[in-house]
Every structure is written in C-alpha cells, then in structure tokens.
Amino acid sequence: GAGVSQSPSNKVTEKGKDVELRCDPISGHTALYWYRQSLGQGLEFLIYFQGNSAPDKSGLPSDRFSAERTGGSVSTLTIQRTQQEDSAVYLCASSLRLGQVTNEQFFGPGTRLTVL
Amino acid sequence: DAKTTQPTSMDCAEGRAANLPCNHSTISGNEYVYWYRQIHSQGPQYIIHGLKNNETNEMASLIITEDRKSSTLILPHATLRDTAVYYCIVRAHNAGNMLTFGGGTRLMVKP
Numbered sequence: 470g471a472g473v474s475q476s477p478s479n480k481v482t483e484k485g486k487d488v489e490l491r492c493d494p495i496s497g498h499t500a501l502y503w504y505r506q507s508l509g510q511g512l513e514f515l516i517y518f519q520g521n522s523a524p525d526k527s528g529l530p531s532d533r534f535s536a537e538r539t540g541g542s543v544s545t546l547t548i549q550r551t552q553q554e555d556s557a558v559y560l561c562a563s564s565l566r567l568g569q570v571t572n573e574q575f576f577g578p579g580t581r582l583t584v585l
Numbered sequence: 586d587a588k589t590t591q592p593t594s595m596d597c598a599e600g601r602a603a604n605l606p607c608n609h610s611t612i613s614g615n616e617y618v619y620w621y622r623q624i625h626s627q628g629p630q631y632i633i634h635g636l637k638n639n640e641t642n643e644m645a646s647l648i649i650t651e652d653r654k655s656s657t658l659i660l661p662h663a664t665l666r667d668t669a670v671y672y673c674i675v676r677a678h679n680a681g682n683m684l685t686f687g688g689g690t691r692l693m694v695k696p
Contacts, residue, residue, distance in 0.1 A: 473628075502683060502684075504683075504684070511672075511685070511686035511687055511688065511689070512629065512684060512685065512686040514683035514684070514685065517683060525683075528683065560628050560629070562628070562629075562684075573631040573634075574629075574631065574684060575631070576627075576628030576629045576630065577628050578626075578627060578628055579627075579628050
C-alpha cells in the first residue's frame with residue numbers, strides 16, 4: 470500500500486519567509502510525528518499528534534514553528550520567518566496507535582529545506 | 586530512554602553476514618531494543634525489535650545477550666543496498682512515541 474508521502478521534496482527559501490511542509494500519513498494511522506534532521510545529525514523530535522488528543526508540542530524549537538493536522542489525516546508544518554538554522558530535512562512519520570507494543574513508525578522521504 | 590553505544594562505522598563484504606553490535610548496559614527491565622536504519626537521502630526504516638528473546642524477520646535477526654546489556658543486529662547476506670546508517674534504540678513501551686536517534690553505525694557494504 471501507499472507509504473507516508475511528503476511535499477515538497479525540496480524547498481529553497483529566503484531568510485524571513487514563511488514555509489509550509491505537508492505530510493500525508495499512511496491511511497488509518499492515528500499517530501503522526503514530525504522530526505527534523507540536520508546534516509550528519511540524528512533525529513530531533515518536533516511534535517506529534519494522536520487521534521483527537523491535544524498534540525505534544527514539546528519538541529518545537531521556537532514559537533515560529535507550528536503544526537496542524539486536519540481531519541485526523543494530513544498534517545502541515547509551518548515555519549514562520551525562517552532562519553538559516555532552520556535548514557534541515559524535515560521528516561514525517563506515522564504509526565497505527567499510541568502505546569502499541571510494536572511501536573513501528575513509518576517515515577516519509579522528507580522535505581529538504583534550505584534557507585538562504 | 587537508556588543510552589546506547591555503537592561503533593561509528595563498519596565495512597562488510599557483499600554476500601557476507603553483517604554483524605552490528607550495540608551496548609546498552611543501563612537498559613531497564615521494561616525497555617525494548619529497536620533497530621532502524623537510514624539509507625542515504627531517505628527516511629528512517631524500521632528493521633526489528635525485541636525484549637529479551639532473539640528475534641528474526643525477513644530483514645534481519647536480533648540477538649540479545651542474556652543480561653540484556655548488549656545486542657547484535659545480523660544481516661545474514663548483506664547487499665550493496667544495505668549500505669546505510671543503523672540505529673540501535675532502547676525505549677520503554679510507555680515512553681511516549683517520539684524516537685531519539687544517536688550517531689548510529691555507518692555500514693558500508695563493499696563488492
């Protein structure tokens with residue numbers, strides 16, 4: 470079946486501009502996560518959504534970052550007034566439900582954001 | 586989550602078994618061992634996980650020592666497409682769903 474998809478695959482923007490990154494999770498997956506990965510670094514958790522519960526925003530680095538998930542499916546990560554340090558690959562993942570023992574997360578291909 | 590230690594890099598000949606070690610000496614009784622990998626320019630991919638018994642699936646085998654302080658991921662017949670960074674993670678079932686990756690092991694499969 471279809472995996473997690475993300476768009477755009479690459480985004481180049483100028484410092485100070487706003488950007489929106491989109492994630493389409495696997496159909497039926499109730500949990501959705503956003504991470505970012507800077508060049509050569511590990512994964513940095515940003516935010517996750519589980520069903521209709523309030524999202525866990527504990528990983529968002531500043532108030533310039535926000536995310537929403539409409540209808541329990543598609544999610545958009547918005548970065549306002551982008552800075553050069555925001556340059557990274559933004560990864561989205563989904564999983565079937567919170568607390569499942571297997572706890573597999575299926576990742577999308579990522580969006581490579583470059584802030585000039 | 587318990588800390589893990591992995592070698593920075595390893596080489597393996599194509600067709601041979603790749604054995605990737607991971608030390609997790611501070612693992613707690615309720616923490617599982619998970620392995621993910623990340624091929625260049627792709628998102629991370631789940632491989633396998635286990636609690637205390639050895640596990641095998643279509644991708645790999647996971648061998649966990651009896652004291653659970655270390656484990657080995659085995660790719661039985663490595664191919665060039667297995668070249669990736671392999672991440673060992675230990676985490677509790679109820680730890681919250683976010684993943685935290687350390688440096689991992691960069692496996693290079695050579696012809």
